[in-house]
Amino acid sequence: MMQPKSADPMSRYRPSAELIAILAVCALFVVVPALLNNDYLLNKVARYLVLGMLAMSLSLSWGYAGILNLGQAMSFGLGSYAMAMTLKLKTVPVHTGPQGLPDFMVWNNVAQLPWFWWPFESQTFAILAGIAIPAAVAAALGWFMFRGRVTGVYVAIITLAAMVVLNLVIIDQQQYTGGFNGITDLAQLELFGIAFDAYGRSTYYLVTICMAAALLGAYAFTRTKAGLIIQAIRDHESRVRYFGYDVGAYQIVAFALSAAIAGLAGMLYTIVMEFASPTFLGVQLSLSVVVWCAVGGRQSLLGALLGAILVAGVQGALSESATFLETWTLVMGGLFVLIVLFLPKGLAGLVSSLWALIRQRPFRPFRGVHGIGQTEGGA
Amino acid sequence: MNPYLQLSNVTVSFNGFLALNDLNLDVSKGELRCLIGPNGAGKTTALDLICGKVKQSAGSIVFNDTVLDGLEEHRIARAGIGRKFQVPSVFRELTVSDNLRxxxxxxxxxxxxxxxxxxxxxxxxxxxxxxxxxxxxQLKRPAAFLSHGQTQWLEIGMLVAQNAALILMDEPTAGMTAQETRKTADLFLRLKGRHTLIVVEHDMGFVKAIGDVISVMHLGQLLAQGSACEIEANPAVRKAYLGRGGITNA
Known part of the structure; x- marks a missing residue:
């Protein structure tokens, strides 16, 4: 009688397997620089980590809240441009003199700095904006969609369309945005007296810390009651309403949180890549994120993160190898089809089924006793 | 004193078909009201209307001095109305304990x-x-693994968890064994008084076991209302169920 009762509260304070796995992965990425004495590779790992963060943010909205956002790269791009704008303005005194303009504006005969560039003189503003603007845009878009009870494929179409519109505007307004070329030739970010060189360890650690913070923050969100309710909404949206929950409000919060993380990832991407480009909010990247998420397991934050790192890593390796130079997209496409067909919960689903199998074997007789005890306690 | 729940002259039209036609229904506080009627009488539509799933084209609903007309579903739920659906509606991917949470x-x-x-x-x-x-x-198992009867119980448990003042039950004993049905009847009798219940049910044995007042609906209107004996003796009710083997086999 006593044992099952005391077993439950214990598990309440014990960290879940998911949390242990998250901490282990974060620890692993912290020690990577010690094992990898190559600045070029370190930059590459940092890049994959940022993409992992982006996939993780989609897992939050797609896997947990059931909102398939095909325009996840829009938030990523907004964050990326916010960082690029402030880093570009820092180069002005060097490139074109103290009263000058960013170089591409000079080439496009722009007379004075457009108003929306002004606040980006402040790096603090830019960093806040890189998170707040994507979140606010998502909240506004979400307000229209979820108040109007738009669901499923229509959400996918609207988000994709919104991203394409923004992408076209950025390309079109070349004099203010750098157009096709994006914003290049940036200064280094300096924070608390540390300069973040894209190929330095400081940048790698900045990315790792942000990734860990975002991952733990997203995990904490999924563990709150609101996190539970968004999963209930994913499962059976209308049923949740009859319990008194404002479904639209929950969807907007989840959607905006996901966008905020994607915005943070976008800022880091600018630092790691040393430029911002319209391709950062392009259809190709945005759909790749969906693939990474599906491969890793969209209902697992860690699964999506590792899925992105794995697929983007393999993609990188294949596209650089001589044997697969022509066929790597075919290989990736085949892999994706196989996983979607045979592992609907992605690699994370595979791991958790294997884990359950391993755990079950040695403890089977013990679990039987446990089960009987519980029934007695309940009756 | 005003009734706790009052439906006055409500009409619901589905593309011209009047699922509810000028229906009047009063329920007082703490009552356990059974709603019966032949198929297509509008019982489920009446519950859908109260909880906000469908909107009326005419008439008005007042619950506990709150006018429910045009309120969103979650506002109606917050006003104190809970609903159990005919097809048990639980969160199948979540565990039983998460469903209750x-x-x-x-x-x-x-x-x-x-x-x-x-x-x-x-x-x-x-x-x-x-x-x-x-x-x-079963607490740690996903709700998808439960049997039909267990799923019904889970949804009933969820309604108890919601602790709504007015609980609408649509065929709560469908798919239950005789023993489970008896347990359900016991539970409902315990809920009565603290909560107000409206139960749509086909099983007359169950209705007799739990209901004080029975309302009979037919063609979107209230046909008769009274105790089980009165209802069974009512000629209009007998006529409505004609050709269906009588009310006891409805």
């Missing part, structure tokens, strides 16, 4: 539910509820 909806606001630790606060309630509906040993 979602149903503990005393604080429905999104920001109050962002605080950490809130989820644990419901744990005690979840254990108590699981015991009430006999699902203690």
């Amino acid at each position: 979602v149903a503990c909806a005393q604080h429905p606001g999104v920001f109050s539910n962002l605080r950490p630790g809130h989820r644990q606060a419901d744990d005690e309630a979840v254990e108590r509820l699981a015991e009430l509906v006999g699902l203690t040993d």
Whole structure:
């Protein structure tokens, strides 16, 4: 009688397997620089980590809240441009003199700095904006969609369309945005007296810390009651309403949180890549994120993160190898089809089924006793 | 005194078909009202209307001095109305305990539910509820694995968790064994008084066991109302059920 009762509260304070796995992965990425004495590779790992963060943010909205956002790269791009704008303005005194303009504006005969560039003189503003603007845009878009009870494929179409519109505007307004070329030739970010060189360890650690913070923050969100309710909404949206929950409000919060993380990832991407480009909010990247998420397991934050790192890593390796130079997209496409067909919960689903199998074997007789005890306690 | 729940002259039209036609229905506080009627009488539509799933084209609904006309579903739920659906509607991918946790909806606001630790606060309630509906040993399993009867019980448990003042039950004993049905009847009798219940049911044995007042609906209108004996003796009711083997086999 006593044992099952005391077993439950214990598990309440014990960290879940998911949390242990998250901490282990974060620890692993912290020690990577010690094992990898190559600045070029370190930059590459940092890049994959940022993409992992982006996939993780989609897992939050797609896997947990059931909102398939095909325009996840829009938030990523907004964050990326916010960082690029402030880093570009820092180069002005060097490139074109103290009263000058960013170089591409000079080439496009722009007379004075457009108003929306002004606040980006402040790096603090830019960093806040890189998170707040994507979140606010998502909240506004979400307000229209979820108040109007738009669901499923229509959400996918609207988000994709919104991203394409923004992408076209950025390309079109070349004099203010750098157009096709994006914003290049940036200064280094300096924070608390540390300069973040894209190929330095400081940048790698900045990315790792942000990734860990975002991952733990997203995990904490999924563990709150609101996190539970968004999963209930994913499962059976209308049923949740009859319990008194404002479904639209929950969807907007989840959607905006996901966008905020994607915005943070976008800022880091600018630092790691040393430029911002319209391709950062392009259809190709945005759909790749969906693939990474599906491969890793969209209902697992860690699964999506590792899925992105794995697929983007393999993609990188294949596209650089001589044997697969022509066929790597075919290989990736085949892999994706196989996983979607045979592992609907992605690699994370595979791991958790294997884990359950391993755990079950040695403890089977013990679990039987446990089960009987519980029934007695309940009756 | 005004009735607790009052439907006055409500009409619901589905593309011209009047599912409810000028229906009047009063329920007083603490009552357990059974709603019966032949297929297509509009029983489920009446429940759908009260909980906001469908909107009326005419008439008005007042619950506990609140006018429900045109309110969104979650506002109606917050006013104190809970609903159990005919096809058991639970969150199939979530575990039984998470289902019950979602149903503990005393604080429905999104920001109050962002605080950490809130989820644990419901744990005690979840254990108590699981015991009430006999699902203690199923707490960690996804609801999709439950049998039909267990799913019905889970949804009933969720309604108890929601602790709504007015509970609308649509065929709660469908798919249950005779023994489970008896247990359900016991539970409903316990809920009566603290909660007000409206139960749509076909099983006359069950209706007789739990109901004080029975309302009979036919063609979207209230046909008769009274105790089980009065209803069975009512010629209009007999006529409505004609050719269906009588009311007891409805």
